[in-house]
Amino acid sequence: MSMATFLMISRHTPQNCPLFNAETRKVYAAWLAKWQEMATKHGIKFVAACSVHSEHLTVGILEAPSLEAIQRYSMEPEIMAMNSVDTTELKLATSMDEGIKLLQQRAV
Secondary structure: OOEEEEEEEEEHHHHOOOOOOOHHHHHHHHHHHHHHHHOOOOOOOEEEEEEEEEHHHEEEEEEEEOOOHHHHHOHHHHHHHHOOOEEEEEEEOOOOOHHHHHHHHHHH
């Protein structure tokens, strides 16, 4: 099955930072307890994720069979709760290898 690559960019306000906000920490804990199970259920693979704590920013790289799979994942209760404290953007991305192939095709 072909997998598409997505960037998931999430931010929260300093007031909602789970390092300092007990309610947000509970939301994150509920998500952390089930994130792998939910991702597997929807055929999603988390390739990598990085956080910039000083900017309250997290960037994840995901592979999924379709945008619809990510939409179904986003409907899980734990994800919906995360969306109450985070603002998330989802972007369809191209891997570096795919980008190089496109450039090489254009060079011909």
